[in-house]
Amino acid sequence: MTHSEKLLFELSREGREGVSFADETFKEEEKAPLGLDGALLRDDIENFPELSEVDVVRHYTRLSKWNTSIDEGMYPLGSCTMKYNPKLHEDAARLPGFVNLHPCQHDSDIQGALGLVWKLERYLCAVTGMDAAALQLAAGSHGEFTGLLIARAHFDHRGEQRTEVLIPDSAHGTNPASATLAGYESVEIPSDETGRIDLAEFKKKLTPSVAALMMTNPNTLGIFESDVVEIAELLHQNGSLLYCDGANMNAFLGRHRPGDAGVDIIHLNLHKTFSTPHGGGGPGGGCVAVKRFLEPCLPVPRIRRNEEGYYRFDRDRPRSIGRMRSFCGNFGVLVRAYAYLRTLGHEGLREVSGNAVLNANYLRAKLKDDYELPYETPSLHEVVFSDARQREHDVSALDVAKRLLDLGFHPPTVFFPLIVKGALMIEPTETEGTEELDRFVAAMKQIAREAEENPEILREAPVRMPVRRLDEVRAARKLRLRWTPEEA
Numbered sequence: 001m002t003h004s005e006k007l008l009f010e011l012s013r014e015g016r017e018g019v020s021f022a023d024e025t026f027k028e029e030e031k032a033p034l035g036l037d038g039a040l041l042r043d044d045i046e047n048f049p050e051l052s053e054v055d056v057v058r059h060y061t062r063l064s065k066w067n068t069s070i071d072e073g074m075y076p077l078g079s080c081t082m083k084y085n086p087k088l089h090e091d092a093a094r095l096p097g098f099v100n101l102h103p104c105q106h107d108s109d110i111q112g113a114l115g116l117v118w119k120l121e122r123y124l125c126a127v128t129g130m131d132a133a134a135l136q137l138a139a140g141s142h143g144e145f146t147g148l149l150i151a152r153a154h155f156d157h158r159g160e161q162r163t164e165v166l167i168p169d170s171a172h173g174t175n176p177a178s179a180t181l182a183g184y185e186s187v188e189i190p191s192d193e194t195g196r197i198d199l200a201e202f203k204k205k206l207t208p209s210v211a212a213l214m215m216t217n218p219n220t221l222g223i224f225e226s227d228v229v230e231i232a233e234l235l236h237q238n239g240s241l242l243y244c245d246g247a248n249m250n251a252f253l254g255r256h257r258p259g260d261a262g263v264d265i266i267h268l269n270l271h272k273t274f275s276t277p278h279g280g281g282g283p284g285g286g287c288v289a290v291k292r293f294l295e296p297c298l299p300v301p302r303i304r305r306n307e308e309g310y311y312r313f314d315r316d317r318p319r320s321i322g323r324m325r326s327f328c329g330n331f332g333v334l335v336r337a338y339a340y341l342r343t344l345g346h347e348g349l350r351e352v353s354g355n356a357v358l359n360a361n362y363l364r365a366k367l368k369d370d371y372e373l374p375y376e377t378p379s380l381h382e383v384v385f386s387d388a389r390q391r392e393h394d395v396s397a398l399d400v401a402k403r404l405l406d407l408g409f410h411p412p413t414v415f416f417p418l419i420v421k422g423a424l425m426i427e428p429t430e431t432e433g434t435e436e437l438d439r440f441v442a443a444m445k446q447i448a449r450e451a452e453e454n455p456e457i458l459r460e461a462p463v464r465m466p467v468r469r470l471d472e473v474r475a476a477r478k479l480r481l482r483w484t485p486e487e488a
Helices: 024-030 053-064 087-093 111-128 140-158 174-181 199-205 228-237 292-297 331-367 397-406 434-453 455-459 472-477
Strands: 132-137 164-168 185-189 210-216 241-245 265-269 286-290 302-305 311-314 383-386 423-426
Touching: 087 331, 111 132, 111 265, 111 286, 111 302, 111 311, 111 331, 132 140, 132 292, 140 174, 140 210, 140 241, 140 265, 140 286, 140 292, 164 174, 174 185, 174 210, 185 199, 199 228, 210 228, 228 241, 286 292, 331 383, 331 434, 397 423, 397 434, 397 455, 434 455
Parallel strands: 164 185, 164 210, 210 241, 241 265
Antiparallel strands: 132 286, 265 286, 302 311, 383 423
């Protein structure tokens, strides 16, 4: 460790206060801020840190300087990239009328909020080519699980017992987990030499037991599944459904509507494609959109508007799978998505997808001579290289990622998708200009040279960060999230 920062508990000094008031009357009033009952506030919490304002401000300022963030530079994390996050949309989500909403307010008190969700549902349906949507989901994987529960409810209503879900090996890793949680057996479909679904294998495994195919499109190689219409037709002839993992929707916003290609259910990651920052652990937001025949199965409550323009919750839906999230979900994420769509409009969305594809292919062209490109098929919003050339010098994708930290960049996704050994999945945000892309290219080329000339510097990276290379397995399995005095 090259830097260290004590915990607030360790910085604490007995008797030190953040704010001191000479007027004792005012101090008593301070105990009941915002009209709260002072009797409900505690002032005797054991081991509560005692610090001055300066202590606290300097502590958090020092920590903030350790971060690598989208506000400092390019964030090329593949398949989960933080997209365009305008500060204007952050302001919208913090408007007092939204921030001070209480989830238990009566419908009549929150007409503006309900109207925003109602309109957002229609915008997202227009973008995807679907008929109805639920917006209360907490994340994309929550959307996957919800979508499969909708499929199950659909088949239960028809009296059909289907047990399998087909999942391509180029899908997101959460797809098999969602299928299992929903009670289905996952059946893997291999990719062909182009990186797309192997149609022959798909046809072999399409049996009467198949409830759905979960297709990530574009897939995790960044490749468009161009056989989607034929696949949808085969599924529908079999009585099965086509589920689309729409986490990569930023690749064809305003250009391709999955619903028009035969998709029956799709989930979107509102926190990835529609403005909310992602990559720091949340909060997220998911949307599940369906075709008309599946609308009765959507989660409750639904938001309705009568002829007078009054919005209300509709909970009387006997075929619904039930509630999937408390209240309206993470409402701030919905506000940002609404602001994003209203700001950009149809032409703006087309520009987003165009720039996303242009930037990814710019990096692909600039780096293909330095890093192995496992699939020659044209890719869209992200490009997947492998560390095959660097492995000749005993350098892995992880070493490349750690060295990028030294050179001022957040690392790309590594070792995923699993069908590419030593994968480096790079997804530049659509708003990056050529200057920042060129700076990233220069860093990647420097790393490629170092792998040949001085590989040890890569194996020891990072050397310029607050902490050196971490034991990631230990960090994941032996979490220490709560400080206790015994640890001091």
